[in-house]
Every structure is written in C-alpha cells, then in structure tokens.
Amino acid sequence: MTGAAKFGDFERTIGPHMGAAYNLARWLLRESADAEDVLQEAFMRAFRYFDTFHGERARSWLLAIVRNTCWSFIARRGEPEEAFDDERDSAAVLPLQLTPEPEAQLLRADQAKRIQEEVAALRPEFREAFVLRELEGMSYKEIADVTGAPIGTVMSRLSRARRELQARLGGAARKASVS
Amino acid sequence: MMTCAEASPLVELELDGELDARSVLELREHVARCPTCTRQAASLRALSEAARAHLRRFEPPPGFEDRLLRRVRPRTSRRAWAGAALGLAAAAAVLVALPRRDALVEQAVAAHARSLQLDHAMDVATSDQHTVKPWFEGKVGFAVPVRDYAAEGFELAGGRLDYLDGRPAAALVYRHGKHLLNLFILDADGARDAAPAGGNVRGFSSWRWRSGGLRFLLVGDVSGPEMEALARRMAAER
C-alpha cells in the first residue's frame, strides 16, 4: 500500500471518532491546550500502528491509544498524587450496599448541573470509566479494551465512581434541605 | 428468591445493559418487593440521567481535525498528493476537488455522523421512492426529488427529516454495501445553479451542488471516485 493510500484509509477509519478522542483527552487532561498536543502525538502513534489494526472496533482501538498517550503525558507532566481528601476518600470506602437517603434519591436540577464539577474531581481512573460509560455509551468490554483493565476492575471503578458521586451530590442535597 | 445481597450488585449491571435477560426478570421481581433496592435503582438511574443530560461533551475547536490530520500526514504522501495535483490533465479536476470548507458542509458532515451514531438514519425506511417523496410533504417547504440509484450500486434506503443551517432539510439515505450515505436537500434561496464540488471533512467525502432552486449535499465514506461519480450522476439529473 502506498503512503497516500494508507493515509486515506487511516483518515476514513479514525475520522468518525475524532470527536470522541478529543472529548476523552479533555476529560483526562483537563486542559484544552494540552489536549491538542497530546492528540497530535496520539494520532501519529495511531498512524504508525495502523498496519496492526484489522478493522474491528475502530473507536476502541483509537481511544486506547489516545488514553495511553494522555496517561504518559500526565506522568511526564509530573502531576502530584492527589492529596488525601477526607470527604472524597471516606465516600469511596462506604460499604457496598449504600442506601441513599430518601431525599437524596432524585437529583434536583441545580444538583444535576453540579455533576460536571463533581465528575471532574473524581480520580482519573474513576473519571475515565464514568465518562466512557455515560458519554460514549461504551460497554464494560469496550471500556476494558480502552483502559487495558480487566472487566472486573472496570465494574468496580464504575461502581465506586457512582458511589462517590451519589454521596457528594446527595450530601449537598441534605445540606441544602437543612438550610 | 433473590436476596438483597444478591440483588444489590445486579442493579448497576441492569442499568448498564450488561445483565442477561433471565437475571433481569429475577432482579425486577426482587426490586418490585424491596423498597431498599427500589431506592438504590432510582438513585443510580437519576445519576446516570443527570450525567447524560448535563455532563459536557467537549467539542474540538474549529479546524482541529484538518490541522491534526495535516500534521500527521506522512511527507511522502504529501509529496505524492502535490505531484498528482500538478500532473497531467488531472490538474484542473484536482483543483476543483480541493476541499472547499464552509459551515454548511461542516453541518452536513456532523448530521451525517450523528445519523450513523444514533442508529437513527431513517424516519421512513423504504426503497420505494413513491413512499419517500410524499412523506416529506409539509415537512420541508419544497418538493423533494427522490430517485433510486440501485442500478449504480446505491440503493435508496429511506428518508429522514434533519436540520441544517437552522431549518428543516430533507435527508435521503442510500445504502452502498455496508456504507450509508446521506443526501441533504435544502432550499437554495434563489442562488444560481452550481456544478458539483467535492471535499473531505473528518474522513468523510462530501459533494455539493445547486440545481433547480435546490441545494444538495452528499456525504459518505465510500471511496472518492465512486462518490464523485454518484454526485455527478445525481447533479446531471436535476
């Protein structure tokens, strides 16, 4: 295959998923300036590895490369380990059968909007699983393919992400109803 | 009978569509009788709905795809591409086919991608042009010319009402092997007829032309020459 033909194939394969790639990079990096640099590196890698791509699930294939490039960038950037956060970390170790308070059961509109900042505050592994599930509508298997984690790990990350969000959004609901 | 301890972890699996049909039935049976699990299910569902409604989907800045693909494109193929543009009588044709980007093409490509993603390409799914044509009556402000190109390998699959440029547009859907193509048709607002011009946006080919007071945009991901032949065939007909 000539370089031009290969590039044409590549463009057609990844074209439909560039929006998803951008969205994932933004959610992982949290900076728009970094996202473009990192995506350029990711797409160059993807083009180099394109010979090993056999036409199945292009989105997972591309997002896995984007995701790995983002994580090495974060490691290079030397982001400090996130400090222990009382509220967040105690929410993360709540027992599995957490029963939400009745008044926290349904989110009011203003709480629902706060979900943006609460998801952004999740640890990266949880944030990644949650965003791939809820924004990309990916199955556990697809998330496992993208993140390179076993399906069981994906399930527990998602579950813990949700428990944290329930606790934090629900916590605000209780505070709001007291005042 | 399922217990709470068994049911609780399954609630999330059901929400994510990862539970097999039999377990779904057993779980629902339990949840119907158990206020604790009912609350848990409602709370998880509310969270998921809030995420889908309010979580931001970051959109790439304008020109992002082009910029990136240009930087990734290998040097050799850049040269080959430039060479082709200079060579032979093809020069003129290639210049005409140079990507001419504007907001409407962008919107058409986005609408095309959306129709594939949402698994909702057709509002009316039929290869019968005499069913598709009247379906658009009263939905767009003009008579929609509907033709089948099955003989050329592009079978009419149906139609859909879409929006481009803030107003209703007719979208005709054609099937070519495993690929779907969208032909968007809008009022040309009195603009003169124009010959087909092609371009490439985010890996999709697009062709646009104006004829008979209508504006046409054809979008798909089949190979360039095939798309071009179809576009010219369609444009010649109207």
Ligand SMILES: [Zn+2]
């Ligand atoms: Zn129960």
